[in-house]
Amino acid sequence: MTSPRSLAEAPARDDLQVVTFGLGREVFAVPVVLVREILDYQAPSHVPGGPAHFLGLTDVRGQGVPTVDFRLRLGLPSVEPTLATRIIILDVPLPDRTLALGVVIDRVLAVVTVPVDRIEAAPDIGTAWNAGFVQGVVREADGFIVILDLPRIFAGDDPVHAAGTATVENAAGGRLAMSTAA
Template identity: 55%
Template sequence: MATGMSDEAQFVTFALGKEVFAVPVGVVREILDYEELFRIPNGPDYLLGLRDVRGQGVPTIDLRLKLGLSKTEPTPSTRVLVLDIPLETRMLSLGMVADKVFEVIPFRRSQIEAAPEIGVRWSSDYIAGVVRRDEGFVVIVDLARLLSSGDTALLSVRNAA
């Protein structure tokens, strides 16, 4: 019989517009207030720039743009989730802008549904699962899949500098 610990996982929930997303709490190093970033010339539009996080230059992305939504307009609620994303051969440190961070919440594995099929070509590879709640859905983001190999190479260039 499974123990309660193995039957649920902790997630950090956050908003992009009116939609609620989540990432596993294990990849979240810290959550910071939004501040202007050092802009990186010729980067993709979703790469906002570098942020100094305790002496480390961390590339920061606008997840809204990466998902095809409108650009983030910073407000007093805007936060940056500093993430350590395990990839096949290394760890990628990344800042991700969220309109608002809500809470750390446990989801039972039985609550997490697969990404829905909608019958047309739609990239849902980045969706690790969907959880139904009274107020709507929470989309669990698979960050390693969301960032293509080209993205991770670009975001890792700073390590060589």
């Protein structure tokens, strides 16, 4: 178990501190302030009747935290967990509450501080992702880091994957509509 808040120094005012993680070849990031902790993967306790991307509940010190397969939520195919698979426990601010949520990801990469002036606007043409769910992108030598807007991803049931691109069919149509409050 790793707590990103204790791993990195406090960023300067014009910096954004993020946890980067991989899903396949894609690199994503979420702001550190939303990350409660990172857990080694263990299969969540199944809850019947949920959508395909809802895996069940993860016990986090006596609290049942809803846990989703982030690959499925983002329209990517599911894969079997490996030794690098982790569950990131997030506190996602929604308009009416804070949602405690576990997201299963392929691997954690790093906690990094990104200067705000390096963050580019989300492209609205030629991207597989719904630009409304992306806070911005950071250009790196070997590609981009996509900074996700978690409150928008988990506040409604809009598809994260942009229209007209391949998506994974699942019971919820690639959408998440959870009413579980933490």
